[in-house]
Amino acid sequence: MGYGKGEVIRVGIIGCGGIANGKHIPGILGVEGVEIVALCDIIPERAEQTKESFGLTGAKVYQDYKDLLKDETIDDVQVCTPNRSHSFITIDALEAGKNVMVEKPMAINAAEAKAMIDASKRTGKALTVAYQNRQSPEMQILKAEAEAGTFGRIYYAKAQALRRRGVPTWGVFMNEYEQGGGPLIDICTHSLDGTLWILNNYKPKRCFGTTFHMLGKMPAEYQGNGWGEWDPEKFTVEDSAFGMCIMEDGTLITLETSWALNTLDTVDEGRTFLCGTLAGADCTDDGVRINGVRDGQMYVDIINDKTERGAPYYDGRGWEGFGIREQQVWYDYLRGEGELVVKPEQAYVVSQILEGIYESARTGKEIVFD
Template sequence: MSKAKVGIIGCGGIANQKHFPALKNNADLNEIVAFCDIIEERAVKAAEEFGAADAKVYTDYKELLADQNVEIVHICTPNVSHSEIAVAAFAAKKHVYCEKPMSHSTKEAEKMVEAWKESGMQFTVGYQNRFRPEVQNLHVACEKGELGDIYYGKAHAVRRRGVPTWGVFMDKEAQGGGPLIDIGTHALDITLWCMGNYEIDSVTGSVFYKLGGLKQATEGNLFGPWDPETYEVEDSAMGFVKMKNGATISLEASWALNILESREASTTLCGTEAGAEIHSGMSYSKNELIYNRGRNNQLMEETLSPVGGVAYFGGGGGEEGSIDCRQWLLAVQNNTEPLVKPEEALAVTKVLDAIYQSAKENKEIKF
């Protein structure tokens, strides 16, 4: 069986923390044959460490897309460039794995979906948190109807102080937003996926620029003090989503918030038969899933054995990242659907975009 030929566009933080290690962990299914970055040294370094013997290096993504040897493209660039690169990749008949979020705006994300449908190629978005054991367990429980009718959910993406101080995270022009689009996107994806409900009726949101510009607020930040002078994005955002069947979702996202509990890539679901909570983030040494219900005239909580770890800052690819990568490569190989479907990722982008729009226009956004 021949190995898939992968090209990486963007050789910065997320490529090194997630994509390169995950692809390396699945070396039986792929080899990285092309690397592209606007900073040539980064692409050269990545090629030397992770590339095939004859891997090529580019500084222009269009040249990489013209490389007939490349079959699959992983887009690991700032959010605002996702759409342009993905559309060009589909036109070049490449399969595309795009890092989350799909795009910084609904308009650009819709362009990506349209180009994908016209291309006949495979497409997925990097919501690897779906592959965490506790998320998988909850999703199966929801599919089986064990929670009953799920009518309320809460998507948690809150850091007490966890502002990323590298790359372009604080650059609004490059990213399109801050914690809402960065980590809120994961929490919302988990919540929608487990609820199995993508029929959105309306969105209302509030976006706050309170702590980012305060020098004193940088104290205790996990990644060291940020520069208040260059902090351009929101430091927190809250959204309220109403579904067409009447169910609702509350979304909370922050990099910096004066709150005790830091809960990230987590969800709370409330159904007619039971409820469930996933706890993950800086306040938890290990991820956990708790089911709650009434039984034998008493309230009960059921838990899994503590599992999992957090994020990719260690640079090991993460177990869920490697599993995500493997199922993606197999989906391309076997021409089957990847777990994260483009239409689902588009729905996430639409909600995030609507929260920003609602806050800006001070009104409810109807879908």
């Protein structure tokens, strides 16, 4: 932190797969005053390929992230590896004096997430988690409306991320050991993060849930997956999960998520659903809908991407728009010109609740948080 005006921030990328190439690198390239100077992947050809496709001619390529961390000119590291390695790579990077943006989920469990926060405090280096959906138009509108008091007291919300057939078959997504779980930790993590952020409620009291290993075990003729056929033998994580979390103040958040489910009721992970004393809201393809009663009459306000109302808007609905904003706000923060948007303590609570749901599914018991 403490960069002077015009001073270039030098960045290293660890893990050069889908998310690094699809979001982080285009995002960083969209921000002024930041330079990608190092790329690392345990499969070095991937880092070389990334270097070539983005024309990062000056970037050094590493196979072992520990070698990248030895470069004292690198200020900031972005961890884009599978979930299991988020915690130890992040902690090593913080200890090496780097600020860190780590991909979601923060870690595969709450204890590891806590160790990451401790390392950030110990080293005085900044840490954030890449929940880019906070920059989506829907989440920005809902956050602004919640802060303006539009919803009154929100006492019921749904964190949904429901895919009919959207199993990520590349990399290690279906591998329990590497990822710590399936859709709950992979996509519902976004929905829960956005929901807690809008509610500004980070005090879970108890949770309960179940996970299913049903469609993941089905043979090819029942798959029909958008991302290609999966091998049922290698599908060791859940294919859907459902649960609920009751917060200290009594607010109920239900969680519903799937990579594969026989439903037409699909919900993108960048959306949420809330009910408050004054109004409720949900996100649809037509825009964000706010419903309530005004002057004794029920109303529905639809705010879509074309309106001037509500939160600030950014061009593009895909990675490009959110990904650039995610990087912009991070580097603004590192330059002392803005707030840290995704605080590690917030991402920790997401990990805590997700772990609670998994634990409940394993034990059949309600999990009570201290």
